[in-house]
Amino acid sequence: MYTFLASFTVHPDHRDDFVDIALKTGRDSLANEPGSKDFTVVADEADPNLFYLNETYADEAAFRAHAEGPYFTTFFAEASKYAEGPTWLMKGNILEQPA
Template identity: 30%
Template sequence: MFAVVVTFQIKPEAISAFMPLMTQNAKTSLAEELGCLQFDVATDISRPGEVFLYEIYDNAAAFEAHLASAHFKAFDAATRNMIASKSVTTYGRVSQ
């Protein structure tokens, strides 16, 4: 298991354009990437420019495949100028 947490700060004028692209990226990841097990997109009405992602992959290689996918590259190019800041944190499963 490989977890990815992403927090975006979206420019105020871009939020309405960003969200459909973000949700489509999540849907496509789940539908087309065998190693993508979960991809949640969340927001909080009190912080309208903040978008939180919680993604679960089989392993780090599956996440790297996500980053190399055509649909992610298209999303990244389309939204690059909409993002004020972005934080990505990854986690691996602790052996039990």
């Protein structure tokens, strides 16, 4: 599986807007993109304007399909108005433990 962690710094007046669009993107992606496996929105415990998206896909091709799809496009069209990012903190493949 392919996963990443990205951060966004959000203008204080738009924190709720960012949370709403990020959660909607996660719900829509998980419901409609077969390769989407997890989409978690995390608020930083020390900085109320910093958020993380931790997403997991079946593989890198599934992530590319997501990145070319309508939910990704809608998210960035909205979030880019009041958020800086993404800052890619981690990208890679999950290693499976042997049975």
